[in-house]
Amino acid sequence: MARKRVESGLKSWEEADEALRSIGTYERLIARHEADLGDEIACATSRTLDKTKPLTAKRSALALQLAAFCEDHKDEMKGKSRVLNFGTVSFRQSTKIVIRSLEGCLQSLKNLGLFAYFRVQEIPDKEKLKDLDDATLLQLGVRRQVKDVFGYDVNWEKIKEAA
Numbered sequence: 024m025a026r027k028r029v030e031s032g033l034k035s036w037e038e039a040d041e042a043l044r045s046i047g048t049y050e051r052l053i054a055r056h057e058a059d060l061g062d063e064i065a066c067a068t069s070r071t072l073d074k075t076k077p078l079t080a081k082r083s084a085l086a087l088q089l090a091a092f093c094e095d096h097k098d099e100m101k102g103k104s105r106v107l108n109f110g111t112v113s114f115r116q117s118t119k120i121v122i123r124s125l126e127g128c129l130q131s132l133k134n135l136g137l138f139a140y141f142r143v144q145e146i147p148d149k150e151k152l153k154d155l156d157d158a159t160l161l162q163l164g165v166r167r168q169v170k171d172v173f174g175y176d177v178n179w180e181k182i183k184e185a186a
Contacts, residue, residue, distance in 0.1 A: 043175060047182035 033039050093100070093112050104113030122128045132140055152160065157167055 043177060044182060044185060046175070047177035047179065048186065050177065051182065051186075 033042060089112065093105075093114070097114070099105075100112075100114075103115065104111055129141075132138070147165075152163075152165060153167075155163075160167055
């Protein structure tokens, strides 16, 4: 799909200046609404936590009691689980690797030649690629794209004065 050129609709630098003033005003209003939303979310989160805190504590206490009971009666379970009326309790084997010293483990892997146990991610560094000349970039299948990018800065002091 071809890009369409946006018609400016502005006819003078005065109108461009007025557009900047309007943009600044809209940004202030948007920021105010977003701040209000943030406050409402924080209040709702706090209310919800206040309501659920005692429920969460009761649930956690019951879960600990259930785990202790099942541990004491493991021999009565058929296999590693037991189906009850309101759900299933079970034990599952869990294995995790605990590394005491990352540096020591890495060095030991290198010393033993266990390079297959390293996780390596290879991605081009675009910031460093900017330092290369265009001919080298072409050999790499990369091209430099240079374009003028429009930007604007709003004078917040003048926007406040005008409000």
